[in-house]
Amino acid sequence: MMISKKSIYGLKALLNLARNSERGQVLIATLAEEERIPKKFLEAILLALKNGGVLSSRIGKGGGYSLLASPRSLTIGRIIRILEGDMAPVSCLSETEHSRCDECDDEASCGIRLVMADLQQAIGSIMDTVTLEDMVNRSDAAALARNNLFDYSI
Amino acid sequence: MMISKKSIYGLKALLNLARNSERGQVLIATLAEEERIPKKFLEAILLALKNGGVLSSRIGKGGGYSLLASPRSLTIGRIIRILEGDMAPVSCLSETEHSRCDECDDEASCGIRLVMADLQQAIGSIMDTVTLEDMVNRSDAAALARNNLFDYSI
DNA sequence: AATTTAATCTATCGGCTATATAGATTTATG
DNA sequence: CATAAATCTATATAGCCGATAGATTAAATT
Numbered sequence: 001m002m003i004s005k006k007s008i009y010g011l012k013a014l015l016n017l018a019r020n021s022e023r024g025q026v027l028i029a030t031l032a033e034e035e036r037i038p039k040k041f042l043e044a045i046l047l048a049l050k051n052g053g054v055l056s057s058r059i060g061k062g063g064g065y066s067l068l069a070s071p072r073s074l075t076i077g078r079i080i081r082i083l084e085g086d087m088a089p090v091s092c093l094s095e096t097e098h099s100r101c102d103e104c105d106d107e108a109s110c111g112i113r114l115v116m117a118d119l120q121q122a123i124g125s126i127m128d129t130v131t132l133e134d135m136v137n138r139s140d141a142a143a144l145a146r147n148n149l150f151d152y153s154i
Numbered sequence: 155m156m157i158s159k160k161s162i163y164g165l166k167a168l169l170n171l172a173r174n175s176e177r178g179q180v181l182i183a184t185l186a187e188e189e190r191i192p193k194k195f196l197e198a199i200l201l202a203l204k205n206g207g208v209l210s211s212r213i214g215k216g217g218g219y220s221l222l223a224s225p226r227s228l229t230i231g232r233i234i235r236i237l238e239g240d241m242a243p244v245s246c247l248s249e250t251e252h253s254r255c256d257e258c259d260d261e262a263s264c265g266i267r268l269v270m271a272d273l274q275q276a277i278g279s280i281m282d283t284v285t286l287e288d289m290v291n292r293s294d295a296a297a298l299a300r301n302n303l304f305d306y307s308i
Numbered sequence: 309a310a311t312t313t314a315a316t317c318t319a320t321c322g323g324c325t326a327t328a329t330a331g332a333t334t335t336a337t338g
Numbered sequence: 339c340a341t342a343a344a345t346c347t348a349t350a351t352a353g354c355c356g357a358t359a360g361a362t363t364a365a366a367t368t
Contacts, residue, residue: 181313181314181315182314182315183314197315197316200315201315201316201317211314211315211316212314212315213313213314213315213316214312214313214314214315215312215313215314216313216314217313217314217315218314218315219315
């Protein structure tokens with residue numbers, strides 16, 4: 001039921017890029033350091049995101065990674081699907097490989113599947129709606145609110 | 155992001171018990187066979203559910219397991235929490251152990267955490283609402299609809 | 309008391325996946 | 339050509355998931 005570190009790291013890196021669009025190409029090493037992510041691990045993650053069409057990269061001097069999609073159109077769901085593979089709570093609801101349930105005779109009337117389909121729907125309605133930009137904005141708003149509180153409390 | 159087999163097995167066993175309330179005490183072996191669950195594995199699951207206050211058991215001849223809570227009041231969320239431990243999408247949102255996030259400076263303004271909190275809320279609003287009885291009813295309704303369709307299509 | 313039944317406890321195991329690291333290679337820049 | 343940086347290949351380690359085996363305890367029946 002938990003999101004992997006891979007996805008968290010990926011999200012952090014993307015959020016960093018979204019926040020610093022003026023920097024152009026950013027080095028893996030820079031992202032790794034700023035977000036405290038194991039560099040080698042981040043390599044694989046960014047590569048996957050590139051293959052997923054979310055990032056572009058340039059090799060060699062002056063190279064690095066940059067966002068391909070706009071933060072306003074890039075949903076967290078798309079990112080998680082690339083890194084996690086799927087967001088189905090049970091395998092018989094997988095969007096990619098329809099691996100049918102070994103154990104249940106009739107999928108259509110499986111009570112568990114029915115509930116899980118609702119759950120999948122609820123998850124999707126958040127994940128496929130919230131964008132990178134939304135996350136940045138919400139984060140900024142929260143930080144601001146916190147600072148204001150801090151100012152007055154002293 | 156997926157629910158473990160442990161939870162699926164547990165749910166199936168509980169649904170079986172909910173459907174056959176007239177049987178009284180039911181053997182692990184019976185549940186294992188009817189639901190095609192590895193018996194030894196099911197043992198541990200039922201034991202956990204008993205310790206979670208959901209089942210009662212009787213040892214010895216004529217013994218077995220039976221539901222302690224009523225199917226109408228037993229939510230799927232409660233079951234999953236017992237078997238899965240938690241339903242938090244990220245560890246820093248865990249309900250049990252508040253394991254604070256290693257890597258993020260300020261939890262309150264972490265964009266990822268903010269979205270995941272919404273997700274957790276959405277998940278909970280389903281899981282803590284749907285009961286065993288609901289699942290049985292929905293399953294029956296789906297099976298009925300399917301059979302009717304079948305009747306007319308011939 | 310003896311026997312049978314069935315849950316409970318203890319221990320273990322293979323395999324898979326998540327996380328992480330190392331080194332070699334390719335591609336581009338100047 | 340030298341340098342910089344991504345990319346590829348390979349590996350390691352740990353931990354957890356799913357599953358199994360055997361011994362033990364508790365209750366019921368005879």
